[in-house]
Amino acid sequence: MRKNRNLGIFYLIVFIEVKLRITNFDVFDENGNVLLADAQGNNIAFNCFECGHPVIAIARDNQKGSDELHPAECKGENCSASFVLQINTNMKKMSIHKINPKT
Numbered sequence: 205m206r207k208n209r210n211l212g213i214f215y216l217i218v219f220i221e222v223k224l225r226i227t228n229f230d231v232f233d234e235n236g237n238v239l240l241a242d243a244q245g246n247n248i249a250f251n252c253f254e255c256g257h258p259v260i261a262i263a264r265d266n267q268k269g270s271d272e273l274h275p276a277e278c279k280g281e282n283c284s285a286s287f288v289l290q291i292n293t294n295m296k297k298m299s300i301h302k303i304n305p306k307t
């Protein structure tokens with residue numbers, strides 16, 4: 205019995221890991237327009253909506269872009285745009301939302 209329970213936990217962990225894979229997901233902006241982006245593993249590269257500088261976000265808890273407390277911040281000169289990912293694993297798509305920078 206105990207062995208089976210441990211196996212269940214193992215499968216749960218695998219399931220969570222699989223959910224985080226975003227390779228080749230379709231990527232949209234907050235208005236539903238298709239974005240040019242490159243998603244691979246847990247990472248996605250896209251261009252800043254404000255200045256066009258490259259931005260990388262990571263689809264993992266507590267990594268940049270995962271939520272509003274951990275936004276992906278543009279490193280472009282004089283640009284303070286911040287972004288978060290919203291991922292729909294069932295639809296294999298995601299959207300990138302620009303949020304207000306931390307004050």
Ligand SMILES: [Zn+2]
Nearest residue numbers: 252255278283
């Ligand atoms: Zn920027």
